[in-house]
Amino acid sequence: MTQTLSYHARTRAPDPGAPLIFAFHGTGGDETQFFELVRQIHPGAGIVSPRGDVSEGGAARFFRRTGEGVYDMEDLAERTARMAAFIAAHKAANPGVPVYGFGYSNGANILASVVMAQPDLFDRIGLLHPLIPWQPVPVDLGGRRVLVTAGRRDPICPWPLTEGLLTWLVDSGADVRTEIHDGGHEIRQGEIAALAELLTA
Template sequence: MATIELSRDHGYVHRVKSGAQGQPIFFVLHGTGGDENQFFEFGSDLIPDATIISPRGDVSEYGAARFFKRTGEGVYDMADLARATEKFAGFVSALKAEHQASEVIGLGFSNGANILANVLIEKGRLFDKAVLMHPLIPFAPKDNPTLKGVDVLITAGRTDPIGPARVTQALADYLAAQGATVELDWHDGGHEIRRSEIEAVERFLK
């Protein structure tokens, strides 16, 4: 039986379930106001044999946990985003080595999707697969050819007021232009997670 524990190693408070040696390591990242519990069981259900890592964002916005600061809705503190990207990339690298993982997979929702997306933009092949649920990257990313071969699923709502459809499409187009394999799954709602996108995630990770 796998052991589930709460750890403070490597810079984040996080829940961890150790998987079988040689299996993937799966990072699941909450949205603003969530915590390490939000997607932990979901991650375990999606890839049962993987090592599951669910960190808590290290920034507090009026008591709501986030992975980096912002100055307003959709307006990022770019210096803190850079700090958070380097910190999270180091966290991923350390735990991949510690668990001798065969591949690195990430899943994030909203703010969790945004930090995951920026790690992809900056670090390329640090992740082999990534699920970005309702991401928002409101700037033009730099080219990164090391994204070639990364598998990415983006799920989004066509009427999402937080992550507008045109910005979501621009992120998908950017990733594809860098050589990533990109799937984009839409529903007709807003920023909520719907059953159809959960099904898309399940298909993507099989």
């Protein structure tokens, strides 16, 4: 099996001059969760939308956890390496094409973990309601645009941890944009608008 087939995914090839966009669903989502949204935001874009291969009570995820906000770090490391190889294979199949990625919740977490391990894979990154409950080491994200969205009252992704991630991104040299609302874990329209700007500007 080639690395591009290591995840079940819904895909579309990019039109000439358009980016390749990876879309990572949240817990319980699948490869269809954001596919049409990307089509609406950037009709010419290539899309790779993989389905998480971990089942938590029937809900698809990208890595295991032992409780809310408690990650199986060994499993995360293994699945981060696997996802990075999957992304790299699709990137190699589209030479010279800008590569963007975004994810929501669990999808944002696997994307962030991949970026921390291999920061050169993506040109632009969107993290919607990420939860990074560990202290990552700084990497070189100079010149990369990163969007972080969050809710200040998000019961799943506590605001202090989001602030910690923002500090890490700035320390790593990223061009950081934020879209913060006063609600919880839901995605609001302002976040969609900020994501559209990230993917099309």
